[in-house]
Each structure stands twice: as C-alpha cells, then as structure tokens.
Amino acid sequence: MNSSDRRLPAGGRIDRAQPIDFSFDGRKLYGYQGDTLASALLANGVTLTGRSFKYHRPRGIFSAGPEEPNALVTLGAGGRREPNMPATTLELAQAMIAESQNRWPSLGFDLQSINGLFAPFLSAGFYYKTFMGPSRRAWMFYEHFIRRAAGLGRAGAEPDPGRYETRHAFADVAVVGGGPAGLSAARAAAAAGARVALIEQDFLLGGQLLSERPDGEAAAWLKATEAELMGLPNVAMLRKTMAFGTYDGNTLGLIERNDDPAEEGAARQVFTMLRARSIILAAGAIERPLVFSNNDRPGVMLASAARAYLNRFAVLSGRRILVATTNDGAYRTAFDLAAAGAEVTVADQRGDLTAALAAEARRLNMTIRSGTQIAGLRGGHAVKAVKLAGPGGNSEIACDLLCVSGGWSPTVHLTAHLGVKPVYRDDVDGFIPGGFPAGHFGAGAMMGRFSTADAIDGGHHAGIEAAAFCRKSAAAPAPARLDLGEAAPDAFRAIPFVGRGKAFVDFQMDVTTKDIELAHREGYESVEHLKRYTTLGMGTDQGKTSNFTALSAMAALRHETIPQTGTTTFRPPYAPVAIGALAGRAVGHHFKPFRLTPMHDWHVANGADMLEVGLWMRPYFYRAAGRDVNEAYITEMRMVRGAAGLMDISTLGKIDVQGPDAAIFLDRVYANGFAKLPVGRARYGVMLRDDGIVFDDGTTTRLSESRFFMTTSTAKAADVLSRLEFLLDTAWPDLRVAVTSVSDEWAAMSVAGPRSRDILAAAFPQLDVSNDALPHMGLAEGEFGGRALRIMRLSYSGERAYEIYVGATAGETVWRHLLEAGAPFDLRPYGVEALGALRVEKGHVAGPEIDGRTALDDLGLGRMVGKRAGFVGDVLRRRPAFQASDRQRLVGLECTEEGKRLRGGAILFMPGDTVAGHGRGRITSVTFSPELDRYVGLALLAGDVAVEGSEVLAAYPMKAETVRARIVSPVFLDPKGERLHG
Missing domain, CATH: 3.50.50.60 (FAD/NAD(P)-binding domain)
Structure with a gap:
C-alpha cells in the first residue's frame, strides 16, 4: 500500500487545516493537529519503528496507548533528548524530532540482529549461566560489553534546558x-x-x-x-x-x-x-495479544488499536486485513475496517458466531473462519501472509495487517x-x-x-x-444514556500456537513461550521468580500486554488455576517517569532550597555581597566597606571594635522548650547545669553526643520557671531539634516537656560594640538597658509597634553586644529602626566574614573546631562542667583516650614571619620534625587581626607540645610553603572580659 493511501480523505478527530511537519530518523514527514506520533507515522506508511531489546528483531506499532511495548522512540535532540518514549502517547507537535532506537547502523539494517542466530544461547537466565563464570573476574571482563549492548534508547549527555x-x-x-x-x-x-x-x-x-x-x-x-x-x-x-x-x-x-x-x-x-x-x-x-510464531512482526497490531487509528485519526492501517480473535469485541474493529474499504477476514478461535454478527459480516462482504487460529506468519519488516490452522486443515492468507484480540485485562x-x-x-x-x-x-x-x-x-x-x-450530597441528575451494544465479556481463553519461529509473550523484553517453559523446568515456578529469571514485565511497559498471558502459561505448566498461580506485585510508577520531573527545579544550584532571612531584601538593596552558608543566604560583606572581602572585613571589624555594628543573626536555630520538667531536661541535655538558672538570665551551653564528642553549642535563656528559649548554631539547628525529640521519645518519655522549632518565627539581629548600649537606649527608650537592669547574660522583654520584643545581652565578638529578637514579619522594620537610631553613633551593618574574624580574635570556638572530633577538654570547655554527672555523653567523655597527654587541644597561634600569613587547614609541626604526614595538629580558623596587626589563628595541637611561647611550623601543602608561628592563648583580645562586661 502506498503511504498516501493510509490517511483517509475524510473523517477522524484531526484538524486538517493545521498541518504539522516532523522528522523520524532524519526523514521529514507530515501529519495534522490531533495526531499522535504513532498515527502520523502510520499515515506516512512507516511500519518499522524500532528493534527489540535482545534479538534486535524488527518491530512496529502494536497499540494506541501507554501499553505500547514496541514503538519506543527517542524524542528531541541535544539536552532535550529523552529516550524510550512510546510513540502512541506523544501528541504530534510542530518540528518534533524523533528517532528509532536500539539499531546500528540503521533501522532497516541492524547488525545486531545476528543475535537471533544465537537464540539457543540467549535463553532465560543466560546472563547468570554465561557471564558469571567460576570467579568474579569473568563478570568484570564481560561487563563492559554487556553494558554497551544493554538498554534501548540512549540518553543525552548535555544539560537539559527544559x-x-x-x-x-x-x-x-x-x-x-x-x-x-x-x-x-x-x-x-x-x-x-x-x-x-x-x-x-x-x-x-x-x-x-x-x-x-x-x-x-x-x-x-x-x-x-x-x-x-x-x-x-x-x-x-x-x-x-x-x-x-x-x-x-x-x-x-x-x-x-x-x-x-x-x-x-x-x-x-x-x-x-x-x-x-x-x-x-x-x-x-x-487488550491482550495472541501468542503464535512470529507474532512480533511489524504489521501485527491489537484490534482496538487498529480501530482507534481508523476512527480517531482517519488512518487505515492496512488494505488486506486479518482479524484474529477469541471474543466478540474484535468484530467491532472488523466491521469498521470493512466499512472503510478494507478487505477483511476474521479468524475466530471459537465455534460459530451469533446470528447478528454473521449477518453484519455478510452485509460487509467479510470472510469468517470459525474454530481457526494463527499458526504463524510470513514477513520481515512487514506482514505479508498469515498461516491459519482450522477445521479444514492448514492454509495461508495474504494480508498486510494482522489485528489480534485475546480478550481484555x-x-x-x-x-x-x-x-x-x-x-x-x-x-x-x-x-x-x-x-x-x-x-x-x-x-x-x-x-x-x-x-x-x-x-x-x-x-x-x-x-x-x-x-x-466528602460530605457532599446535593442531588446529581442521571447521565444521558449511551448504549453502543457491546457484547458481554467472553471468557474464552486464547490458545497459544507455536510452530517454527519464536512466539513472544513479552514483546519488549523478548521473552518467549520457551523461556517460560525453561524457567518452569529449572524451578522458577513462582510468578515473582519467573519475572526476574526471564525479565518478563521488567521493561518500560511493565508487562502491560504480557502479564496475563505469562500467568496463564505458568498456570498451565503447573497444572493450576490462574488464582492459584497468583500475580506479580504492582508498584508505582504505572508508566516511566523522568527523573527531571521528580526533581523539578531542585537541580544544580537549586539542588537544596535557599533560605532567606527577613532582612534579605534590605541586604541586597544596600550593597551586600551574599554568601551561601548552609541553606541560608547571608551577607558576606558590604561593598560600602571595601572593594572586596579582604578589604571590607577589616574595615567592618574596626567599625565594631571602635563604635558599633549591626549583624543579621536570624539564621540561628531557635527552639522553644517548655513544660514542668523543662529545667530537668536541659540539665541532662547540656554538659553544664541549667536547673538553677534564674528566670530572666541566659547561659552558654554545650551539648555532647553519646560518645562524648561535642555536638553543638549555643545560649539558652530562661523565660519563666517552665519555659526556655534555646538558640543553636546555624548549621546544627535541625539536628539539635531532632536530637531533643529523639531523647524525649526514647530516653526520657516520662518527662513533661515539649520542644518546638521557632526559627522561622523570629527575626534576630545583634548590635555589638562599645556604643551598643547608647544605640539600644535611643532605639527603645521605654526599656531600661543600663548595666544594672540588663547585665551580661541578662534578658529584657518589651514591645515594638505592638510586637513582642526580646533583648538578650550576649556577645560573640568580645565587645558589649545585644541580641534583639522580634517577630519575623517585623524584622526589616526593626532593622531599619536600629540603623536610624544608631546613625549618630556610627552604627553600620557588617557581614559574616567580619563576624567570624571577630570571634577568632576573642577565641570563641565554632564549626571548624566543633567538627565532630573534639571533646570538651580539647576545646578548653571542661572547666565549666566541673564534677557534674548524669548528662548525655558524660560517661564516654571520660575515656582514657580523651585524657591522653598527646591529644590535640585548642591553642592560639600568632604569625611571627614578616610578609607571610597563616592559612586555615595548615598542618602543624614542631621545629626539627620532618614535614610529612599528619603532623602534630592543624589550624582550624584564621584571620588578620587589626588590633594585633598580624595574622592569628585557632588550632588544635598535640597537648604534649602545646606550650605557650613555643614555636611551631604551619605547613600548607597546596601552597608548598611553611610559616613560623608562636603558640599563645586562644583568647587574643581582652582576656579579662572588660569590654564584654563594661
């Protein structure tokens, strides 16, 4: 049949006023709005659409829906390339690019079709029998070749622009x-x-x-x-x-x-x-297919699909058509095809048909062969003739389309x-x-x-x-009637006929009746074992057209009923889902979500260079302070030490802890005691893991006898909350305590510097922020604009400092208000680089020191615990290894070489040591100190050599350099805390 003959001159649900051009394997073709790719290919006379998985046999369009096992194409090009798409489900679009799969060098001539000659060696389980070999080395040799031959379509390597x-x-x-x-x-x-x-x-x-x-x-x-x-x-x-x-x-x-x-x-x-x-x-x-020899050839199609292509797309898929069926439903297809001008013969495996069907068949000049089944067919890239076995013996009928119907699932x-x-x-x-x-x-x-x-x-x-x-019960009028006169379902079971040639059960995975028989002989009788041993139903179509036929075959071999044989397990997805669709926008830079503080827009609008800190975007530095971070953070440090600075600390974890046993709970969670903390006061606390390693630090403020406000580090906010919930659920379920994350409820900012108290007094004149009313680690509560306001006097920089907490929606308002009130006192914002540098000068530990390897004594925090016991991690923190004299402990380092600098991550050696290996310790944090006019750093150094005043060598392998430094106290600035408490 000529390609032009396949599209009928009228009919269908296509819009002939909107022609569409597309390409298939580089060949330009035409269709209409309303076509699928499959219907457009059929209309253009394309019957060969791909090659099978294992044997590379020619395959054509088999269905008209998502159950399609054969006509899988690669859609698009470049980054938009998507393999293994059923052509039957793709709405035709202008300039659509599709190509066939699993063939080389071409669809018409595929060298790997030679696999069919080796079919006896490629039976079920051949991977296990052939390639595993006596040792693992055999598989390692074969794996490269198997992976190159495996699969159907090839995904693109370029980034997807979609x-x-x-x-x-x-x-x-x-x-x-x-x-x-x-x-x-x-x-x-x-x-x-x-x-x-x-x-x-x-x-x-x-x-x-x-x-x-x-x-x-x-x-x-x-x-x-x-x-x-x-x-x-x-x-x-x-x-x-x-x-x-x-x-x-x-x-x-x-x-x-x-x-x-x-x-x-x-x-x-x-x-x-x-x-x-x-x-x-x-x-x-x-609809179910039929099983017979060579039932996979292009031109074999489900009867319902042929009817869909005819009536929906005005595509007559053949001129001389044989309809093979076990039920009355296929006659609707046969009648429509005959009415459209095709020469139709029906081969019905059952006996005589009903009088009504016989009369309609005579009217349409159709031939009916009862009690007849297909014995095989002739044809390579298309059906040419079908062999029939019936009451009168074997015969052959020429045809170009074979429609099959074995019932419905x-x-x-x-x-x-x-x-x-x-x-x-x-x-x-x-x-x-x-x-x-x-x-x-x-x-x-x-x-x-x-x-x-x-x-x-x-x-x-x-x-x-x-x-x-859903509790919706308004009257629903009856729907309009529509009776198309379909016959009642017929439970006649299709009879497989296997002569010469392979009879396929699963078209996509090339599983034949012989594979199922072999699985049965070798003991794989369970349907789940059958599936895995033969790979039946494991293709992209998930066995939609093969599952029931396979169950029937296994039931017959086991001499059981189908219910006794059972079914495989249905799991999502029903049809293939692209990983890109599941990922959505969470790819590349957006793999994890961005979290923005309530003042984020202000930072961006006022020249902040933003930095990703975990999931948060935080101000790295402000361009008003310098051209780049190296210049700006020094300026911002001097600003805080000399007058005052404003820092956005909304990213801190904030947890509300309340209940009659809240103080007891915190006493067990923190290494240092909290039970006796007075109301209105805050305390720095350290949590340990069960193994005695430091987990996180932060401050917790007592708001009332039964309520505390805990802050955690930015990085550990979620982990701390999860840890608290775990302990309440498992270790102490008897404690009457509730913990709730309020991190997103509060905006937080810190005012630090010698003029910070003056700024607070100007900004909140209704509050008494004097030294007596609000001492270090004190709490003041009030209101601003009708919103709750909390002020804690806490310092991370070593200067007098206050943390201000207000409802998140009022965060930017309070931020602007503080800047306005602080303008006469030279208040300006500063970023996280300056914040980190300030804490190094003061000797405060943070993430680089609390890295999951350090204990309390390593960080010099053991003194605040004293002889307390009974808290999480208490027992294992006392292990001898943690008390060893050569265990690395926190020290301070000052660079002693002019023109050189210390670098974070540098490995520490003593003079005379060979500079190789892991050394005696490492530098954890470094900054240039404007106060000391030199580079200083915090380090973890073996305790047996960590003597203040001694010299060490800091080796930085990536720079191939060593720098001399002096061991000093980790508190570089204001060791007595006079600035802090002033």
Missing part, C-alpha cells in the same frame, strides 16, 4: 480516567457539590469513545458531557496528565507532559502531588499500589481490584463492566458515593 515544575494540588474527588466511566463519575461528583479533578493521560477526553466513529452517537454524548463539565466551576480537567502512583493519605502522583519544542519557557513536565478526600479509579482495560495497577492484591473473576477471565481503602472507588472496565452503558452507570454511582464520602 524546565520542570513541582506542584501541590487538592480536591474533594479525584477521578483517574477520562473515559465514559470517568466522565460520568466526575459529572455526578461535581453535581453533588464536590471539587473535582478529572485526570486523563491523553490530550483528549473520551477514552474508548474516541475509537468510535466521530459522527455517531458516542461522539455526540462525549461532546455534550465534556461541554457540561467545562461549564462547571468546581471541575478541573487535567489532560496530558498521567496518574503514575497512589500513595498513603489519598495522594496521587501526577505527571503532566508538554512535548511541544516550540513552546519555549513552558514547563516541559509538571510533577503534581494531588491530595484528595476521595479517589475514583476508572482506568479502563488493556482490567487496568488494576493503581488499585494495587497500596498493597491490595487484585482478585481473579471467572466471567471476565481477568483480575479486578481486590478491594479499596476507605474513600477509594472504582468504575467501568477496570471493574469488569465492559459495556459503555454499564461504565456510565457505574461511574455515576461511584461519583455520588465519593462525593458523599
């Missing part, structure tokens, strides 16, 4: 499936007052109704129902959206696709987590994702849902109700029940 979105949606009733059952269910639920989300993977609603003639009553019913739903404000219709999984809490995972390369800027795919009060599943059914996948096993029903010879969780309902062919009238009626009742579950 944009992927993640959304969260909510509905009262979610309806999965836009066929007659789903449409009726959505209509009834919406009429009852529920908010409805109608989900359909196709770009058109209608399901099997789209395969009916576009000028018939089915089309009229569909048009009227769709218009009615579009007019309802409480119905959202999600087309081109696949429900790939059902999850706890009535949650559905959805993927919406947009494969139009012309829509620049549009999200390529959208991943939606839809949470519904109730779910109606109306996923329809999948309800699509139960989504109903089983929550663990409910499907159950077998004799009258439909298939599995239906084995039950539903609360709030889940089913309708249509998925429930074994295959007629359109039953589907509409079942959908209507499911919609009413689902709405009632």
Whole structure:
C-alpha cells in the first residue's frame, strides 16, 4: 500500500487545516493537529519503528496507548533528548524530532540482529549461566560489553534546558480516567457539590469513545458531557496528565507532559502531588495479544488499536486485513475496517458466531473462519501472509495487517499500589481490584463492566458515593444514556500456537513461550521468580500486554488455576517517569532550597555581597566597606571594635522548650547545669553526643520557671531539634516537656560594640538597658509597634553586644529602626566574614573546631562542667583516650614571619620534625587581626607540645610553603572580659 493511501480523505478527530511537519530518523514527514506520533507515522506508511531489546528483531506499532511495548522512540535532540518514549502517547507537535532506537547502523539494517542466530544461547537466565563464570573476574571482563549492548534508547549527555515544575494540588474527588466511566463519575461528583479533578493521560477526553466513529452517537454524548463539565466551576480537567502512583493519605502522583519544542519557557513536565478526600479509579482495560510464531512482526497490531487509528485519526492501517480473535469485541474493529474499504477476514478461535454478527459480516462482504487460529506468519519488516490452522486443515492468507484480540485485562495497577492484591473473576477471565481503602472507588472496565452503558452507570454511582464520602450530597441528575451494544465479556481463553519461529509473550523484553517453559523446568515456578529469571514485565511497559498471558502459561505448566498461580506485585510508577520531573527545579544550584532571612531584601538593596552558608543566604560583606572581602572585613571589624555594628543573626536555630520538667531536661541535655538558672538570665551551653564528642553549642535563656528559649548554631539547628525529640521519645518519655522549632518565627539581629548600649537606649527608650537592669547574660522583654520584643545581652565578638529578637514579619522594620537610631553613633551593618574574624580574635570556638572530633577538654570547655554527672555523653567523655597527654587541644597561634600569613587547614609541626604526614595538629580558623596587626589563628595541637611561647611550623601543602608561628592563648583580645562586661 502506498503511504498516501493510509490517511483517509475524510473523517477522524484531526484538524486538517493545521498541518504539522516532523522528522523520524532524519526523514521529514507530515501529519495534522490531533495526531499522535504513532498515527502520523502510520499515515506516512512507516511500519518499522524500532528493534527489540535482545534479538534486535524488527518491530512496529502494536497499540494506541501507554501499553505500547514496541514503538519506543527517542524524542528531541541535544539536552532535550529523552529516550524510550512510546510513540502512541506523544501528541504530534510542530518540528518534533524523533528517532528509532536500539539499531546500528540503521533501522532497516541492524547488525545486531545476528543475535537471533544465537537464540539457543540467549535463553532465560543466560546472563547468570554465561557471564558469571567460576570467579568474579569473568563478570568484570564481560561487563563492559554487556553494558554497551544493554538498554534501548540512549540518553543525552548535555544539560537539559527544559524546565520542570513541582506542584501541590487538592480536591474533594479525584477521578483517574477520562473515559465514559470517568466522565460520568466526575459529572455526578461535581453535581453533588464536590471539587473535582478529572485526570486523563491523553490530550483528549473520551477514552474508548474516541475509537468510535466521530459522527455517531458516542461522539455526540462525549461532546455534550465534556461541554457540561467545562461549564462547571468546581471541575478541573487535567489532560496530558498521567496518574503514575497512589500513595498513603489519598495522594496521587501526577505527571503532566508538554512535548511541544516550540513552546519555549513552558514547563516541559509538571510533577503534581494531588491530595484528595476521595479517589475514583476508572482506568479502563488493556487488550491482550495472541501468542503464535512470529507474532512480533511489524504489521501485527491489537484490534482496538487498529480501530482507534481508523476512527480517531482517519488512518487505515492496512488494505488486506486479518482479524484474529477469541471474543466478540474484535468484530467491532472488523466491521469498521470493512466499512472503510478494507478487505477483511476474521479468524475466530471459537465455534460459530451469533446470528447478528454473521449477518453484519455478510452485509460487509467479510470472510469468517470459525474454530481457526494463527499458526504463524510470513514477513520481515512487514506482514505479508498469515498461516491459519482450522477445521479444514492448514492454509495461508495474504494480508498486510494482522489485528489480534485475546480478550481484555482490567487496568488494576493503581488499585494495587497500596498493597491490595487484585482478585481473579471467572466471567471476565481477568483480575479486578481486590478491594479499596476507605474513600477509594472504582468504575467501568477496570471493574469488569465492559459495556459503555454499564461504565456510565457505574461511574455515576461511584461519583455520588465519593462525593458523599466528602460530605457532599446535593442531588446529581442521571447521565444521558449511551448504549453502543457491546457484547458481554467472553471468557474464552486464547490458545497459544507455536510452530517454527519464536512466539513472544513479552514483546519488549523478548521473552518467549520457551523461556517460560525453561524457567518452569529449572524451578522458577513462582510468578515473582519467573519475572526476574526471564525479565518478563521488567521493561518500560511493565508487562502491560504480557502479564496475563505469562500467568496463564505458568498456570498451565503447573497444572493450576490462574488464582492459584497468583500475580506479580504492582508498584508505582504505572508508566516511566523522568527523573527531571521528580526533581523539578531542585537541580544544580537549586539542588537544596535557599533560605532567606527577613532582612534579605534590605541586604541586597544596600550593597551586600551574599554568601551561601548552609541553606541560608547571608551577607558576606558590604561593598560600602571595601572593594572586596579582604578589604571590607577589616574595615567592618574596626567599625565594631571602635563604635558599633549591626549583624543579621536570624539564621540561628531557635527552639522553644517548655513544660514542668523543662529545667530537668536541659540539665541532662547540656554538659553544664541549667536547673538553677534564674528566670530572666541566659547561659552558654554545650551539648555532647553519646560518645562524648561535642555536638553543638549555643545560649539558652530562661523565660519563666517552665519555659526556655534555646538558640543553636546555624548549621546544627535541625539536628539539635531532632536530637531533643529523639531523647524525649526514647530516653526520657516520662518527662513533661515539649520542644518546638521557632526559627522561622523570629527575626534576630545583634548590635555589638562599645556604643551598643547608647544605640539600644535611643532605639527603645521605654526599656531600661543600663548595666544594672540588663547585665551580661541578662534578658529584657518589651514591645515594638505592638510586637513582642526580646533583648538578650550576649556577645560573640568580645565587645558589649545585644541580641534583639522580634517577630519575623517585623524584622526589616526593626532593622531599619536600629540603623536610624544608631546613625549618630556610627552604627553600620557588617557581614559574616567580619563576624567570624571577630570571634577568632576573642577565641570563641565554632564549626571548624566543633567538627565532630573534639571533646570538651580539647576545646578548653571542661572547666565549666566541673564534677557534674548524669548528662548525655558524660560517661564516654571520660575515656582514657580523651585524657591522653598527646591529644590535640585548642591553642592560639600568632604569625611571627614578616610578609607571610597563616592559612586555615595548615598542618602543624614542631621545629626539627620532618614535614610529612599528619603532623602534630592543624589550624582550624584564621584571620588578620587589626588590633594585633598580624595574622592569628585557632588550632588544635598535640597537648604534649602545646606550650605557650613555643614555636611551631604551619605547613600548607597546596601552597608548598611553611610559616613560623608562636603558640599563645586562644583568647587574643581582652582576656579579662572588660569590654564584654563594661
């Protein structure tokens, strides 16, 4: 048949006024708006679309939906390249680029098709039998070659320029499936007052109704129902959206696709987590193929697919057609094909057909062969003839299309994702849902109700029940009737016929009847073992067309019924989901979320150079202080030491601890005591891990007898909260304590410097901030603009300093107010680089020192614990190894070489040591000290040589240099704390 003959001159649901050009394997082709890639390929006479996985046999279009095992293509080019896409589900778009897969050098001539000659050696389990060998070395040798041969499509290596979105949606009733059952269910639920989300993977609603003639009553019913739903404000219709999984809490995972390369800027795919009060599943059914020799050749197609291509896309897939069936449903396809001008023969494995079917067949001049089955076929890249075995013996009939129908399998996948096993029903010879969780309902062919009238009626009742579950009970008028006269389901079982040539059960994974027989002989009789040993159902189609046939074959070999044999486990996703869709925007620089403080916009607008600190964006330095960070942080340090500086500390972890036993709890969590802390006072505390290593430090303020306000380091905020919750749940469940993260509730800022008290007095004149009223580690509470205000006198810099806490929404307001009030006192903001440098000068430990390897005594903090006991980590912190004389301990270092600097990470050696290996210790933090006019640093150095006044060598391998330094106290500035307490 000529390619021009395949597209009928009229009919279909395509828009002939909108032609579309696309390419397949570099060949420019044409289709219309409303085509799928598969229908456009068929219309252009393309019957060969790919090669099979193992044997590289030629394959063509087999279905018209997501169950397609053969026609997998790579879509797009460059970074937009996406492999293994079923051509049957892709809406044709202008300039679409598609190419076939798993072939070399070309689709028509594939050198790896020679694998078919080695079929006896490539049977089930051949990987294990052939490549494992007597030792691991055998597999290591073969692995490279196997990986090169494995797979179907090839993913692109370039960055994907597409944009992927993640959304969260909510509905009262979610309806999965836009066929007659789903449409009726959505209509009834919406009429009852529920908010409805109608989900359909196709770009058109209608399901099997789209395969009916576009000028018939089915089309009229569909048009009227769709218009009615579009007019309802409480119905959202999600087309081109696949429900790939059902999850706890009535949650559905959805993927919406947009494969139009012309829509620049549009999200390529959208991943939606839809949470519904109730779910109606109306996923329809999948037609089963027949098993016979060479049943995988291009030109073999499901009967329902041939009907869909004819009536929906106006594509007549063949002229001389054989329809092979075991049920009455395929006759609808045969009649439509014959009415379109094809020469049609029906081979029915059953006996005589009904009088009505026989009369219609005679009217259309069709040939019916009862009791006849397919024995094999001839043809390579296309079907040429089919061999039949019937009552009169064997014969052969020439044809260019073979339509097959072995019955229907309800699509139960989504109903089983929550663990409910499907159950077998004799009258439909298939599995239906084995039950539903609360709030889940089913309708249509998925429930074994295959007629359109039953589907509409079942959908209507499911919609009413689902709405009632959501407490929506307005009257829902009955839907318009639509009876297409489909026959009742026929449970006649297809009989495999295997002659010469392979008879395939799983087309995509190249699993044959002989593979199943071999698995049975070798003891792999469980369906789960069968699946893994033969790889049956493990392709991208997940065995949608092969699963039931395989179960039937194994049941026959075991002399059991299908229910006794059982089914494999259905798991999400129902169809392949791109990793990009699941990741959304969380890729590259956005792999982790950005967290912004309440004053972030002010920082950016006022010249702050921002720095990522964990998940937070913090001011690194302000350009008003210098051209770069090296210049600016020195200026900002001098500003804080000389007058005052304002720092955004909103990133600190903030935890509310309250309850009658809160003080007891904190006494056990912290290494230093908190039970006797007076109300209105704060205390610096250190937490240990169970093994005695320092976990985190921070300050906690007592707000009342039973309530504390804890702050943690920025990096450990989430870890500390998790740790506290863990201890309350496991170690001390008897304590009456509640811990709550309030990190996002409070904006926080610090005013530090010798003029800080004057600034606070000017900013908050209603508060007494004198030394007596607000001493070091004191608390003052008040209001600002009607919002709660907390001021703690705490210092991280060594200067007099105050931390101000206010509700997050008022954060920028208070920040601006402080700058305005502090302007006469030369108050300016400073960044985290200056903050870190100030704390080094004062000898405060932080993340580089509390790195998960140091204990209390290592950091010089053991003195504040004294003889306390009974806190977390107390026992193991006393281990002998922690008391060893050569254990590394905190020291200060001053650079003694003119023109050189200390560097963080440098390895420390004593004079005379060989500069190699791990040395005696390491520098943890470094800064240039304007006060001392030299580089200083904190270091961890072996205690047996850490003598103040001694000299060490700091070796920095990456710079191939050594610098001399003097060991000093880690407190470089104001060791008596006069500035702090002034």
